[in-house]
Each structure stands twice: as structure tokens, then as C-alpha cells.
């Protein structure tokens with residue numbers, strides 16, 4: 430299929446009434462539906478045959494490109510062989526295979542994988558592991574969590590509690606008790622238009638010492654951050670910042686959790702952001718790219734010390750009273766194994782790294798276009814921040830989104846920031862195409 434062929438894929442518009450859509454303006458959508466009925470590689474196709482270049486990889490998840498034949502084949506084969514096996518007290522081969530392969534790919538010392546079905550479940554699982562770990566180590570007073578302003582950790586009660594996005598929190602009551610937040614690292618005055626990691630801001634990690642001094646280290650279980658914050662608009666860690674968080678956590682016996690739901694599987698130009706930035710946390714949460722978005726799955730990856738702490742008591746007893754019916758689901762595990770094959774066989778993590786300069790330079794060419802106040806990027810993740818229209822926050826970015834969509838390109842917006850996270854298979858000419866589409870949209874909005 431050539432890039433510009435419009436396929437004749439017309440299907441009927443479904444009845445839109447009953448579906449209560451997530452994170453969507455339901456009424457506007459149902460008046461102005463955008464239905465994707467098919468996808469392949471870098472492209473999605475609407476029900477009425479419009480071709481769209483997908484520069485967000487679904488929702489930051491289809492890192493191997495849409496409908497990769499090897500992944501599809503593995504899912505089909507698995508569906509014919511084993512649909513489901515009891516997840517507690519029984520196992521099946523693919524879940525074990527995936528755990529082994531994932532932990533081989535993870536930073537050294539991260540040797541165990543616990544499977545879940547989403548990023549939100551991964552986050553809640555990691556928080557529970559942290560609490561139970563300290564209790565097992567005789568430090569039951571360590572119950573507090575430290576998140577970060579503008580953090581996004583999914584929508585479970587744990588995740589919104591440590592998260593730092595007010596619209597996701599304010600409707601939902603008091604949440605988890607005993608949570609505090611680090612300051613975010615976004616600063617246009619010092620870091621606007623930085624290509625790669627910003628120089629300014631390492632010292633913002635020092636605020637963790639102040640928070641620890643306030644609560645006392647003996648009350649704090651874990652710090653959770655996204656190495657590169659995604660949903661709040663692609664916020665990059667200043668140089669040295671993550672290392673400093675690691676050092677402070679080590680000094681005080683606090684676990685460090687990296688939420689890599691977006692970052693992992695090539696997004697930052699390496700298998701994990703932990704590898705790219707050479708900082709090893711105690712727990713890593715993943716999802717999305719784990720199966721290239723094909724079957725829902727997440728995983729919490731844990732250091733041996735954490736797993737070992739649970740492996741006490743009689744060996745036949747349950748060690749961690751936690752898990753999901755679909756933990757390690759056969760279809761998801763098969764998809765995960767095939768996805769890792771594709772990443773490795775096609776060298777997609779190296780590819781992301783080798784495209785980083787082209788992608789970054791192309792994004793930075795948008796500096797000077799109307800209302801562009803920042804461009805930032807690392808690996809194949811990038812953002813263009815726009816000056817908001819006075820009194821109408823988010824409107825400018827949404828207008829750009831709609832114009833791009835009309836012109837055949839799917840981008841993502843968050844606040845007044847445009848976010849880009851293409852599948853790792855993106856080609857030079859597709860980068861040029863989306864940049865020119867965004868440029869035109871900026872000039873015409």
C-alpha cells in the first residue's frame with residue numbers, strides 16, 4: 430500500500446448512542462464522529478475511507494506500527510491454542526517466557542515481572558508492592574507516597590492520588606491519604622526550545638529533601654515519577670535530575686518507582702528510559718508498547734530485593750495478596766512476546782535513537798511559527814507548546830488538532846501543547862509530511 434492511497438474501506442457509521450466514551454467530549458463527538466475502522470503501519474483509516482498518518486502511535490502505544498503481521502499472527506495462533514488459563518495457582522508458557530524476556534531487557538538488577546492489564550493497574554500494583562515491601566522489612570510506618578506536580582499515573586485511586594493533574598483529581602474526593610508532591614520541572618524561562626534534556630533544573634530534585642524533612646523518612650514508602658512526563662505535555666527531566674532523585678531515595682531507604690508506561694519500549698530512544706538515562710529505579714511500571722497496543726497488558730518490573738522480601742514464610746502460602754483475573758492473559762502474553770521479537774528483529778529501539786536528531790530538528794523548525802512558545806523532545810517523543818488564547822485555554826491546540834486531522838494527520842493535544850509520539854517505524858518523508866501539516870495548521874489557526 431502506498432502512503433497516499435485512499436482505501437475504499439467504507440463501513441456504516443455505527444449507532445453511537447450507548448457508548449460512554451473515556452476522556453472524550455461525548456456530545457461533541459457524537460455530533461462530529463471520527464471513527465477509525467482499520468489501521469496498518471503508520472496509517473489509520475476512517476469508516477468513510479479517509480487515510481490518516483498517525484503520529485501518536487494510537488495513544489503512545491503502537492510502537493511497532495499498526496497491525497504488525499508478526500504480532501497479529503502470534504495473537505491468532507494463541508487464540509486457537511489456549512484462550513485462557515487460570516491466572517492464580519496455574520500458569521501457561523507464554524507468561525513465563527514474556528517475564529524472562531522483559532527482565533532481560535530491563536536494567537540489571539530488575540529481575541521479576543508482575544503482569545497486569547493497563548498502566549493504571551501497573552501503578553496501583555507498584556504502590557501496593559512498595560507498601561507491602563516495607564512492612565515485610567519491618568518498616569510498617571513507611572506508608573506515604575511522593576508524586577510530582579503534572580504527573581500522570583493513570584486513573585485508579587492510587588494513580589490519581591500520586592498524580593498531579595488537577596482535572597483528573599478534583600471530582601473524586603480525598604483519595605489516598607499521606608501523599609505529597611514534588612514540584613514539576615517545566616520551566617520556559619530557562620529551558621524553552623531545548624533540543625534534548627534541559628541544562629537547567631537539576632536542583633529541583635533537592636525539594637525531595639525538604640519533603641522528607643517535613644514528614645520524616647521513616648514515614649515514606651516510595652517516590653513515583655515518569656522519567657519523561659507524557660500526558661502533561663512532554664516534560665523532560667533536567668540533566669542530572671533523575672540521578673539526584675535516586676541518590677536521595679537511597680540515602681533515606683525510600684523506593685524509587687519509574688512510571689515508564691509511555692517511556693518504555695523505544696520511546697526515549699532505548700528499551701527503557703531507565704537505560705537511556707542510566708538510572709535504575711526499584712520498580713518500573715509499563716503497559717502500552719509492551720504489546721504495541723494490540724492486546725491490553727501492563728507489567729510491574731521489580732528488583733530482586735523486593736521480590737526476595739516477599740519470599741518468606743511457608744512456600745505454599747500466597748506471598749502477595751494481589752493480582753487480576755487477566756494477569757498474564759495468554760493473548761496478551763503472546764502479543765508481548767511477538768512484540769519484543771519485532772522490536773529486536775527490526776532494531777526499532779536503535780531506529781528510534783537514530784531518528785532522534787531528524788525528528789528533533791524537524792520539530793524545532795516550527796520555532797517562529799505563530800504562537801509557538803516552546804519545542805521540546807527526546808527520542809521519538811516531542812511537543813510544541815502554544816500560547817493559549819486568552820480566557821480559552823486548550824482551544825488553540827484543539828483547533829490545530831482538528832485542522833491536522835482534516836489534512837490527514839493525527840496528533841495529540843494536552844492543554845495548549847501538541848504532543849507527538851510516532852510509531853518507531855516512521856520514515857523521513859512521513860516526518861516531513863506531519864511537520865508541514867502542523868506548520869500549515871499553525872499558520873491558519
Ligand code: PXG
Pocket residue numbers: 488489546547548549550552581582583584655659660661688689690691716717841843
Ligand atoms: N502512567 C502513565 C505514565 C501513563 O502515561 C498510565 C499510567 C495509565 O495507563 P492506562 O493504560 O491505564 O491508560 C498512563 C496512560 C495522553 C494519554 O494522550 C496518556 C495516557 C493514556 C491516555 C491518554 O496523554 N497514559
